[in-house]
Amino acid sequence: MKAVLCKAFGPPASLVVEDLPSPTPEAGQVVVSVHAASVNFPDLLVIQDKYQFKPSLPFSPGGEVSGIVTSVGAGVTSLAVGDRVVAWAPYGCFAEEVALGEGQVIQVPDGIDHVTASTLLVAYGTTHHALVDRASLRAGETLVVLGAAGGVGISAIEIGKVLGARVIACASSDDKLEVCRARGADEVVNYSREDLKARLKALAPNGVDVVYDPVGGAFAEPALRAMAWRGRYLVIGFAAGDIPKIPLNLTLLKGCSIVGVFWGSFTMREPERYREGLAELFGWVREGRIQPHIEQTYPLEQASSALSAMAERRVKGKVVLVTAREAAASAR
Template sequence: MRGLYCSSVDSLSGLSVRDLPDPVPGPGQIVVTVSTASVDYADTLIATGRYQIKVPPPFVPGNNFAGTVTETAPDVTAVAVGDRVHGMALVGAFAEKVAVDQHAVRCTPIGLSDELACLSGSGYRTAYDALVSTAFVERGENVVILGASGAVGSAAITIAKALGARVIACASTQDKLDFCRELGADVGVLYTGADFKDNLKTHCGGAADVVLDMVGGDYSEPALRATGYGGRFVVVGFAAGTVPRIPLNLVLLKGSTVKGYEIASFERHHPVQTRANREALERMLLDGRLTPPITARYDLDDAVDAVASVAGRDKFGVTVLQVTPRAQHSDNEPKELR
């Protein structure tokens, strides 16, 4: 098979597309012939050794995928050869075949394309779990999204709007804010200015109800200060590269709730809620309430360029790796915005 090979995590220079041995399913495992995979920021961190879970090289990067089961171990009962499935693996998805545990996949609903199915993975799952099951967003609330133009941020915009919230999208450039407005954000705020906190308060009518923070760094504290009494602040990541130190007196005085969200931990501790959320996401993708903002599609031979593009913080929206030829994809696919 062909796949993206990571020989070193020193930099992205350790990546190359090459011929690799086909995976063999171990006990409880299946082999999926991959149709589509999403390229997420976490994939770039894993490929450069900066993710919280370290993967020793060599390995094939790639987390979210969709495709068809082509081989199973004798003890597999959850799926069968020929089933269309989508799922997550820490690594392995950026190849023509991936071996995963049978419980790491879900059968893809009829009418849902492989491309949409793979996009229901980490980015949209993170946004949905963080908004619905961590922040408990309610209709009409003001939701501030830091890093709103990225994969998780753009997913959060569309989900929050579908839930009836008012979205204040925060990004570092006007181009990014324009993109967020295209997705449905009500307001765009640059977080690079000295008046960031005051701008947030102004656009939130005095106080934000919820903050979803994918950025960290110098922007977390002003966003927390912009929340009102009882505001909910959800930490998702630190794209700025710095973990902020938050004065706890702010939490005390504001009666705030500060919570963290990490996809693997959430799934481990809340398996029932995880399944319910995934089913809800699939329904929203099927009925068109969510239209992922795909801004780039790459073929497998260009996988190195795809990862490099997402590694740069100037990337908007969602990037997709088309592992099989375009003609083999379902017709039910989202429109490319740019």
């Protein structure tokens, strides 16, 4: 089988593609024939040794995958050969086949294709956990989304609208904001040329109820200063690279909360709730209430190009790697 390998930590261009033996499932594992693997920002951090998970070299990056179970190990009871599935792992999924623990793998309902399914765990799972579990977002509240044109940002726009919120999307260019409007944003802010705090206060004079922040950096404090009483500031990640230092007196004055969202840890600590949330997401997709914005698919062998596009902030929505199996199936 072909696999994308990181043999030395570095930029996407340092990745290589090699032929490796197909995996054999150990007890409690299944082997999945990969059709699609979504590309996420943590994948970029992992290959540069900048993430909390530290795999040993060499390894295959990629943590979100959709495919078909081709073999099962001893003791597996919930999955069978032929099942259509999705799975999440810290790394190892940018390959034509991957061995995964039974508990990592979830069956996909009929009516959801492999490419779409591969985008639903990390971005949409993070956002569902953030807005439903951590923020308890309510209909009629105002939700601000920073980095709104990225994969998690668009998922926040869509899920925010499903939950009945007024959504203000913030991004760095007009073309990105057009995508946000198309996905349902009620208002937009171009923070490359507008004062973020002033614009948010103009759009929400009584303050914003929830801020969804996967960016960090210089925009965190202005967004926090625009919050309403009892607002919830969701810390999703730090795509800008800098972890902001927040004046804690702001939380006192506004009676607001800064809430951490660590989806990966949540899936392991609260597996039943994780699966409940994912089932709700599957239902929303089948009902047409959410539809991931997939900007481009790349052949598996072009993983470095897909990751480079993400590193250079050229991606609006999601990019997905597809194997030859998926390409052949789509052509039929």
